[in-house]
Every structure is written in structure tokens, then in C-alpha cells.
Amino acid sequence: MNLADRIQSLRKAKGISQEELADRVGVSRQAVSKWESEQSVPDLERLIALSDLFEVTTDYLLKGIEPAADGQRAGRALAGRVLYVSSTALIAVGLCCAFGVWYARQTMAAVWGALAIQTAGAAAYWIGRLLSAERASLTIDWLNIMGLAFMPVSLLTGCLSLLVFHWGWLAPYPNGVWHGVLFVPAFAAVAVISRRCLKKRRRGGCPQTGKSMV
DSSP states (O other): OOHHHHHHHHHHHHTOOHHHHHHHHTSOHHHHHHHHTTSOOOOHHHHHHHHHHHTOOHHHHHHOOOOSOOHHHHHHHHHHHHHHHHHHHHHHHHHHHHHHHHHHHOOTHHHHHHHHHHHHHHHHHHHHHHHOSSOOOHHHHHHHHHHHHHHHHHHHHHHHHHHHHSOOOOOSSOOSHHHHHHHHHHHHHHHHHHHHHHHHHHHTOOTTTSSOOO
């Protein structure tokens, strides 16, 4: 593995596109493309910026020499993975709590309590992002988006059901036929669009902006 291969491998492991990498180290996307295709090499300033971004040494970038003590980076990567999984679990627990409390009491306290738990899940995810150079898997990202979107989509379609059909509830899950009729296509659209954008981001950014989406 040479310098070009290591830059490309580290970029993909971090889950960023060539354009994002270019923005972070202060060069053009074409420059990054040339680095990864062995048409040119980064200068010393860019090598230092790359080593800081990827949390590796310049010796590793240039020669593939791993540092003797890599325990701290490995520990942060493990902590990141634990936090990613925990974030998905907390978001799912929030939904379950909302469903259970609403079913028993039909009170908006179910929604607020669930949102608090889901906020803790989202916080765990972003702490994981800060700690680790590794990105969460596509599945984790997608499940988190779907879990966070479920209640807002349900509340919005419930409001629409009340306005259009004069029937339904502002509930954290579809409640009633018309509410369900509106909720299913709306939530399916969120699922399809979010999945496609996440996949495009992993391949190098959404085409409309050239940058990856969060």
C-alpha cells in the first residue's frame, strides 16, 4: 500500500467524500483526486493536515509505519462503536416508551418523555463521532434517522388528518384509518430518500450539492 492508497483508505474509513476532504485540508477536489490516483503528492503542510484529520502519524502516511503505542486510538474507536449502538438503542427505547404511555394514557407527556430519551440517543451518536475517526455503519445511520423521524411524521400526518378529514389524533403513532393512510406514504418517502442519500454520501456525496448530507 502506497501513499495514494493510504489516503483513499483513510478517507473512506472516515466516511467522507473527496470534496469534504479537500475542504478540510484547504485544497481543491481535483487535488485530492490526483493524490489518490498517484498523479501528485501532498506537500508538507497538507501531510500534517491529513495526519491530524485522520489521527495518524505522517510516518504512517508516507511509509505505512504504525506508531508503537496505538492503544488510545483503538480505545476511542471502540468507545465510538459502543456509543453508535447505544444511540440506536436509546432512540428505539424512546419510541417504545412513547407507544406504551400513549396507549395507556393518551397524553402528550408520552411524546415529551420519549423525545428526551431520543435526544440522549442523538447526543450519544455525536459524542461517538467526536471520539472516533470511524463512522457509524450505514445501517446505524439509517435506523437512527428512521427512529427520530417516526414521531414527527406521525404528529404532522395526524394534524393533517384532523384538518382534511376532521378525524384522527395528534399521536406518536398512526391512530385511525385516515391517519394511517397519510402516515404510511410519508414515512415510506422518508425511508427511501434517507437511504438513497446515505448511500450516495458513502460513494462521495449527493449529486445536487456535491457534498455529503447529514
